[in-house]
Amino acid sequence: MNGKSKILFAAKKVISEHGTNRATVRAIAEEAGMSTGAIYHYYKNKEEIFYDLLDESLSDSIRIAKGIKNHVENKEKIKRDVIQKTKERFYKDAENRLQHHFAHEILSGNMDLKQKLKEKYKQWNLGIEEILVNLYGLEDTPLNKALSSWLLGAVDGVILQYLLEVNDNKVEDMMKIFELLIDKGLPEFIQLINAMENKKSQGT
Amino acid sequence: MNGKSKILFAAKKVISEHGTNRATVRAIAEEAGMSTGAIYHYYKNKEEIFYDLLDESLSDSIRIAKGIKNHVENKEKIKRDVIQKTKERFYKDAENRLQHHFAHEILSGNMDLKQKLKEKYKQWNLGIEEILVNLYGLEDTPLNKALSSWLLGAVDGVILQYLLEVNDNKVEDMMKIFELLIDKGLPEFIQLINAMENKKSQGT
Amino acid sequence: MNGKSKILFAAKKVISEHGTNRATVRAIAEEAGMSTGAIYHYYKNKEEIFYDLLDESLSDSIRIAKGIKNHVENKEKIKRDVIQKTKERFYKDAENRLQHHFAHEILSGNMDLKQKLKEKYKQWNLGIEEILVNLYGLEDTPLNKALSSWLLGAVDGVILQYLLEVNDNKVEDMMKIFELLIDKGLPEFIQLINAMENKKSQGT
Amino acid sequence: MNGKSKILFAAKKVISEHGTNRATVRAIAEEAGMSTGAIYHYYKNKEEIFYDLLDESLSDSIRIAKGIKNHVENKEKIKRDVIQKTKERFYKDAENRLQHHFAHEILSGNMDLKQKLKEKYKQWNLGIEEILVNLYGLEDTPLNKALSSWLLGAVDGVILQYLLEVNDNKVEDMMKIFELLIDKGLPEFIQLINAMENKKSQGT
DNA sequence: CATGAATGAGGATTCATTCAT
DNA sequence: CATGAATGAATCCTCATTCAT
Numbered sequence: 014m015n016g017k018s019k020i021l022f023a024a025k026k027v028i029s030e031h032g033t034n035r036a037t038v039r040a041i042a043e044e045a046g047m048s049t050g051a052i053y054h055y056y057k058n059k060e061e062i063f064y065d066l067l068d069e070s071l072s073d074s075i076r077i078a079k080g081i082k083n084h085v086e087n088k089e090k091i092k093r094d095v096i097q098k099t100k101e102r103f104y105k106d107a108e109n110r111l112q113h114h115f116a117h118e119i120l121s122g123n124m125d126l127k128q129k130l131k132e133k134y135k136q137w138n139l140g141i142e143e144i145l146v147n148l149y150g151l152e153d154t155p156l157n158k159a160l161s162s163w164l165l166g167a168v169d170g171v172i173l174q175y176l177l178e179v180n181d182n183k184v185e186d187m188m189k190i191f192e193l194l195i196d197k198g199l200p201e202f203i204q205l206i207n208a209m210e211n212k213k214s215q216g217t
Numbered sequence: 218m219n220g221k222s223k224i225l226f227a228a229k230k231v232i233s234e235h236g237t238n239r240a241t242v243r244a245i246a247e248e249a250g251m252s253t254g255a256i257y258h259y260y261k262n263k264e265e266i267f268y269d270l271l272d273e274s275l276s277d278s279i280r281i282a283k284g285i286k287n288h289v290e291n292k293e294k295i296k297r298d299v300i301q302k303t304k305e306r307f308y309k310d311a312e313n314r315l316q317h318h319f320a321h322e323i324l325s326g327n328m329d330l331k332q333k334l335k336e337k338y339k340q341w342n343l344g345i346e347e348i349l350v351n352l353y354g355l356e357d358t359p360l361n362k363a364l365s366s367w368l369l370g371a372v373d374g375v376i377l378q379y380l381l382e383v384n385d386n387k388v389e390d391m392m393k394i395f396e397l398l399i400d401k402g403l404p405e406f407i408q409l410i411n412a413m414e415n416k417k418s419q420g421t
Numbered sequence: 422m423n424g425k426s427k428i429l430f431a432a433k434k435v436i437s438e439h440g441t442n443r444a445t446v447r448a449i450a451e452e453a454g455m456s457t458g459a460i461y462h463y464y465k466n467k468e469e470i471f472y473d474l475l476d477e478s479l480s481d482s483i484r485i486a487k488g489i490k491n492h493v494e495n496k497e498k499i500k501r502d503v504i505q506k507t508k509e510r511f512y513k514d515a516e517n518r519l520q521h522h523f524a525h526e527i528l529s530g531n532m533d534l535k536q537k538l539k540e541k542y543k544q545w546n547l548g549i550e551e552i553l554v555n556l557y558g559l560e561d562t563p564l565n566k567a568l569s570s571w572l573l574g575a576v577d578g579v580i581l582q583y584l585l586e587v588n589d590n591k592v593e594d595m596m597k598i599f600e601l602l603i604d605k606g607l608p609e610f611i612q613l614i615n616a617m618e619n620k621k622s623q624g625t
Numbered sequence: 626m627n628g629k630s631k632i633l634f635a636a637k638k639v640i641s642e643h644g645t646n647r648a649t650v651r652a653i654a655e656e657a658g659m660s661t662g663a664i665y666h667y668y669k670n671k672e673e674i675f676y677d678l679l680d681e682s683l684s685d686s687i688r689i690a691k692g693i694k695n696h697v698e699n700k701e702k703i704k705r706d707v708i709q710k711t712k713e714r715f716y717k718d719a720e721n722r723l724q725h726h727f728a729h730e731i732l733s734g735n736m737d738l739k740q741k742l743k744e745k746y747k748q749w750n751l752g753i754e755e756i757l758v759n760l761y762g763l764e765d766t767p768l769n770k771a772l773s774s775w776l777l778g779a780v781d782g783v784i785l786q787y788l789l790e791v792n793d794n795k796v797e798d799m800m801k802i803f804e805l806l807i808d809k810g811l812p813e814f815i816q817l818i819n820a821m822e823n824k825k826s827q828g829t
Numbered sequence: 830c831a832t833g834a835a836t837g838a839g840g841a842t843t844c845a846t847t848c849a850t
Numbered sequence: 851c852a853t854g855a856a857t858g859a860a861t862c863c864t865c866a867t868t869c870a871t
Contacts, residue, residue, distance in 0.1 A: 016834075034325035038862060051835050053863065110324060117321045119381055120314060121236035127382065134383040159390040162378060163371055170374025171367060177323055178331065179338040180370075186363040190410070197409050202402045209397060220851095241844060252853045254848085263845065424855070442733035446841060458844080459856050467841065518732060525729045527789055528722060529644035535790065542791040567798040570786060571779055578782025579775060585731055586739065587746035588778075594771040598818070605817050610810045617805060628830095649865060660832045662869085671866065 016055045019045045021069070024062050029107035033063070033114035060118075064129070067115055070108040071133045078140025091148055092195050099168060099191060103184050109172050141165055148195075149203050156206050220259045223249045225273065228266050233311040237267075237318040268333055271319050274312065275337035282344030292352055296399050299348065303372060303395060307388050313376050345369055353407050360410050424463045427453045429477070432470050437515035441471070441522035468526075472537070475523055478516040479541045482506075486548025499556055500603050507576060507599060511592050517580050549573055556603075557611050564614050628667045631657045633681065636674050641719040645675075645726040676741060679727050682720065683745035690752030700760055704807050707756065711780060711803060715796050721784050753777055761815045768818050 014022070023045035027036045038059050042049045056062050077098050102109070119127045142161045145151045151160075171187060174180035180187075218226070227249035232240045242263050246253045260266050281302055306313070323331045346365045349355040355364075375391060378384035384391075422430070431453035435444045446467050450457045464470050485506050510517070527535045550569045553559045559568075579595060582588035588595075626634070635657035640648045650671050654661045668674050689710055714721070731739045754773045757763040763772075783799060786792035792799075 032324050032326055037860085039860095047834090048836050049862085050837065050864080053865095054834060057863095059862070113321070113324055116317070116377060116381055117236070117238075120317055121238055130381070131383055134381075138383075155386065155390045156393060159386045159394045162384050162386050162391065163375060163394055166374030166376075166378050166384075167367055167371035168374065169377065170370030170372065172370075173320065173373060173377075174366060174370050177320055177334060177338075179335050179342075180366050181339075182359065182363045182366055186359045187366065189360060189413075190363045190367055193409055193413060194406070198402075198406045201405055202398070205397055205401050206394070209393075242846080243844075253846085254853055254855095255851080257846075258851065440732050440734055445839085447839090455855090456857050457842085458858065461842070461844095462855060465842095521729065521732055524725070524785060524789055525644070525646075528725055529646050538789070539791055542789075546791075563794065563798045564801060567794045567802045570792050570794050570799065571783060571802055574782030574784075574786050574792075575775055575779035576782065577785060578778030578780065580778075581728060581781060581785075582746075582774060582778050585728055585742060585746075587743050587750075588774050589747075590767065590771045590774050594767045595774065597768060597821075598771045598775055601817055601821060602814070606810075606814045609813055610806070613805055613809050614802070617801075650867080651865075661867085662833065663831055665867075666830065 016047075016051070017065075019047070020052060020055055020062060021066055024066060025107040028066075028110050028114075033110055033117075063111060063114065064126075066108070067111050067130075068133075070105070070111065071137060075133070075136050075140055078137065078144060088148055091144065095144060095148075096188070096192050096195060100184070100188050102168065102172060103175060103187075106176075109176055112169075113173065113176060138162065138165060145199075149200055151203060152207075154210060156210060157203075160203075160206065220251075220255075221269070223251070224256060224259055224266060225270055228270055229311070229315060232270075232318050233314040236314075237322050240318075264327060264329060267319070267322060267327070267330060270315070271330060271333055272337075274315055274319070275334070275341070277312075279337065279341055279344060282341055282348075295348060295352055300392070300396055300399060304388070304392050306372065306376060307379060307391075310380075313380055317377065317380060342366065342369065349403075353404055355407060356411075358414060360414060361407075364407070364410065424455075424459070425473075427455070428460060428463055428470060429474055432474060433515040436474075436518050436522075441518055441525075471519060471522065472534075474516070475519050475538075476541075478513070478519065479545060483541075483544050483548055486545065486552060496556055499552065503552060503556075504596070504600050504603060508592070508596050510576065510580060511583060511595075514584075517584055520577075521581065521584060546570070546573060553607075557608055559611065560615075562618060564618060565611075568611070568614065628659075628663075629677070631659070632664060632667055632674060633678055636678055637719070637723060640678075640726050641722040644722075645730050648726075672735060672737060675727070675730060675735070675738060678723070679738060679741055680745075682723055682727070683742070683749070685720075687745065687749055687752060690749055690756070703756065703760055708800070708804055708807060712796070712800050714780065714784060715787060715799075718788075721788055725785065725788060750774065750777065757811075761812055763815060764819075766822060768822060769815075772815070772818065 020041065024036060024041045027040050027044050031040070038049050038052055041059075041062070042052050045052075052059075052062075056065075077094075080094075115126060115130060119130060138161065141164065142151070142153075142158065145157070145161055145164075146153075151157045171180065175184075224245065228240060228245045231244050231248050235244070242256055243253050245266070246256050249256075256266075260269075284298075284302075319330065319334065323334060342362075342365060345368065346355070346357075346362065349361070349365055349368075350357075355361045375384065379388075428449065432444060432449045435448050435452050439448070446457050446460055449467075449470070450460050453460075460467075460470075464473075485502075523534060523538055527538060546569065549572065550559070550561075550566065553565070553569055553572075554561075559565045579588065583592075632653065636648060636653045639652050639656050643652070650664055651661050653674070654664050657664075664674075668677075692706075727738065727742065731742060750770075750773060753776065754763070754765075754770065757769070757773055757776075758765075763769045783792065787796075
């Protein structure tokens with residue numbers, strides 16, 4: 014394992030064990046078994062480590078979204094994939110904490126980061142939308158875009174509940190609801206949306 | 218306005234404007250128009266300020282939840298209330314930021330705050346559950362609890378998207394989806410849940 | 422003696438004893454008999470301490486220049502003053518080192534500082550020019566401006582020699598030359614300049 | 626170009642462009658196209674690089690001084706040479722910066738460098754004195770030594786003004802004054818000095 | 830000869846908290 | 851009650867130098 018990987022691995026561990034705030038350079042260096050100075054041989058900034066980590070994580074997500082999208086032939090497989098990847102997110106503690114950390118940085122006024130994250134987020138959102146298109150034949154309407162934002166938001170919101178330890182439900186129970194939503198809830202709900210859109214356009 | 222209120226008010230302003238990180242005791246004292254030393258006459262700790270602030274903020278939320286819950290007699294009115302209150306949350310920027318920063322504080326290892334949030338969150342969650350019970354005749358099963366967590370999480374998640382400015386949808390579009398969910402989507406989805414629960418218990 | 426003065430005094434001492442580079446915040450704090458943190462109660466930056474010091478020193482110079490200029494009636498007194506103040510500069514080790522430090526900062530690319538210093542320097546230069554006007558009836562020509570820059574530069578250059586300890590002459594000998602220059606050398610030299618200017622304009 | 630030359634060349638470039646502070650071993654190595662470790666094959670110390678560099682730079686200056694001194698026979702030619710070489714110095718930005726940064730290094734406590742500068746400066750000063758002797762028949766008195774220090778200092782001081790961009794005069798105007806000084810001002814001034822010396826010795 | 834990873838001491842800065850007045 | 855000066859530990863970061871490969 015080379016320097017950068019060692020650092021990233023250590024950072025991930027420290028973050029998931031003690032949170033972003035206590036993930037000091039010294040702590041990461043110690044965990045990685047090197048000196049603080051060595052860290053700066055590989056990374057210019059502490060934030061760059063974090064950013065690399067987030068990038069890795071978001072790139073994964075985007076890659077997954079794109080990967081899922083590709084086997085159009087088999088809807089059932091896509092659904093299983095979506096469910097599986099969502100479930101995995103619940104257990105990626107370091108990544109989830111990191112995502113929160115960046116949100117916090119942005120809300121604290123870090124404009125550069127905001128721009129970076131925005132781009133990544135948009136790609137991600139598009140990935141999800143495409144999945145919905147493939148799965149449910151969704152059209153590219155404002156309401157459908159809103160729906161995919163709700164879905165993304167729901168997952169993020171629930172993950173935050175788990176991070177904060179205010180959600181006492183078993184992950185399995187949460188996932189059962191999610192599965193039911195993907196399998197049956199969404200198809201029906203999308204019909205409702207389409208019905209509404211049609212009514213609206215007829216009325217106009 | 219007495220000392221504590223002045224401090225809480227100042228803290229709320231500082232945090233929602235500049236985040237928890239920059240909400241130093243000095244900054245709060247300055248905003249409150251007093252000296253740093255004076256703060257410690259009213260509060261033993263910086264943490265206690267945050268504690269009180271979270272208390273206040275959550276109590277507000279719970280009051281709203283309870284406010285909704287009270288008129289059990291009229292389901293349609295409850296629905297309108299839920300939708301109205303949800304919509305209002307989207308525009309309460311300062312409160313939303315505050316809540317995010319508390320989340321950050323908790324994720325940074327502030328255990329007292331976590332405990333407080335946990336208690337309050339439980340009450341809040343219960344409030345939402347009761348609303349669901351009243352609206353849709355929900356039973357007190359693990360899956361139904363999970364559902365209400367998803368609902369809460371979704372709203373929080375979407376609000377975070379707006380805070381981060383990564384959600385380009387109009388609030389109206391987001392709310393249309395939410396309305397449709399409350400009015401038609403959830404009743405149908407809850408039937409699906411119940412069907413699944415029954416199937417499972419029959420199978421056992 | 423209040424906080425700022427204590428710090429400025431300590432900084433001056435440390436700088437003249439060990440140079441700007443070794444004038445660390447810790448060293449200054451120690452010399453001032455306070456903790457490093459205390460320094461930041463009075464100054465936002467280490468550089469601000471230095472800047473205050475330079476400001477003090479330049480303001481002195483400017484005030485002196487203006488002060489000298491004012492008693493127009495007595496040329497002999499002005500000369501004695503100029504000589505006296507120049508001599509004093511040779512012994513202001515801390516200020517001289519500081520001036521070099523800022524020059525160095527500017528040459529290292531600190532553009533903000535450059536602007537600040539430029540203004541101060543211009544004021545100072547003007548002060549000197551006015552003295553020359555009063556003493557020798559100098560006219561406001563490019564050549565006369567050049568002359569005053571040479572005078573300023575000469576003093577700065579010689580002071581640097583002393584700082585670097587490459588000038589083995591006694592200060593008294595250096596000052597004798599300076600006195601002779603002020604008393605007799607400059608009047609004659611200025612006549613030469615004027616003669617040249619006139620020849621030039623006649624030739625045109 | 627061999628190793629040492631490559632390093633010296635790179636160091637000269639880095640220092641004159643970014644100053645001594647940013648002339649880290651890494652930066653020099655990068656500029657020289659080698660690794661940091663390689664530097665230490667040629668030089669034991671970072672200081673030794675600076676030492677060599679100063680040596681080279683001062684040797685250049687001394688060579689110039691000696692070059693001027695050699696044709697004793699023709700005073701007019703010497704004057705033109707002095708003026709020409711002085712003028713050239715104004716345009717040697719990189720060398721001037723380099724020299725300033727060495728001054729800074731010395732003021733930062735680099736004692737070896739100080740010693741080197743002292744020796745070289747003495748030689749240099751002697752060169753100037755000899756020129757004055759040749760040109761104006763100067764005697765080897767303390768006051769005449771002081772005069773030559775003032776001349777050297779003046780040029781250095783004015784060059785620093787140009788480096789700092791606080792001197793708005795045209796170089797031509799500055800040089801006109803210098804020429805006038807060399808041609809007419811100094812002969813007269815030296816007479817004044819001699820007169821004073823004689824008066825003093827008569828008085829004793 | 831060359832590489833570049835690693836060290837570790839040292840620097841500036843921040844901030845919750847205390848305490849004499 | 852109030853002030854604000856002072857503390858000191860913790861944080862990020864830099865860089866000359868060493869050394870295994």
